[in-house]
Amino acid sequence: MENIIKGKVFVLGDNIDTDQIIPAEYLTYNPAIPAEYKMFGKFALCGVPPAQAGLPKGHIPFHDATDEFISPYRIIIGGKNFGCGSSREHAPIALAAAGIQAVVAEFYARIFYRNSINGGYLLPIESKKRLVDEICTGDEVTIDIGAGLLTNHTTGDKWELAPLGEVVPIIESGGIFNYAKKVGMLK
Template sequence: MQTILEGKAYVLGDNVDTDQIIPAEYLTYNPAIPAEYKMFGKFALCGVPKDAAGLPKGHVPFHEGAEEFVSPYKIVVGGKNFGCGSSREHAPIALAAAGISCVIAEFYARIFYRNCINGAYLVPVECPTRLIDTICTGDELRVDLAKGELLNKTTGDSWRLNSLGEITPIIEAGGVFAYAKSVGMLKG
């Protein structure tokens, strides 16, 4: 697992649900097939209402063009209850397929949080500070997971992040099954 994550921020609001992250109509794709996996990236966050993109000036597209599969943004910043809604494991897959390495939120819906960890799709980081009122879409961020720090390279502001704690070895191993094999819980 990389301990330093950098890239442009994409800011969302509170209660971003899994149907906004990847609408049900795109669940016909199979993420185990590479050609279909990239479709999850193409349609990631296409269900987010245009007025919920976290900017007072209006909606900023998550992709530069309609035919793009990977977003220019690398870190999603959300508010409270990120990933609420249905339990679909496709939500963190869609964000990962779009090139997102990390989501930073005040807190997560538990099933989304566990799905991120179970498949090691992306790193779900919690920050007790309400970042969506301070960080803007397009700001360059640097996340130091080892130190538990977030730096906004655009403004120079920084914040403490909650420790990943017990999930660190699971993400480092590549997900819950790889972790279970590595510690002898499953025979490989």
């Protein structure tokens, strides 16, 4: 697990559901096949309504013209109930395939949170404050995992993050199966 994550943020609103993160029509791709895994990145967040995408500046595309598979953003700032909806494991896969390393939200739908950690796809970090009203899409930020701090280099503001707690060994192992092997639960 990286202790420091740096990059541009993409800001979303409340109740971003798994159908918005990766619509069902793109679930025909197999993430175990590298060429098809890339397609999850290409279609990540394509189901988010324009009113909720790129907040608070209005609709800003998640992908740019230089690379349709990888987003220029590394961190998503979300509101309440991020990842709600179906138990779709493909949602954190799609974000990871698009280059997202972490999502910082007020709170998560439990299944999205667990899928993110169990698969080792990305870090779901909870904020102690509503950041969607404080940070703009395109701002450059740093997340210091060890210090539990998010710094916005565009504005100079800093916010405290909730500690990751008991999931750290799973994250550090790269997912639940790697963790189970590491501690002797699987051979």
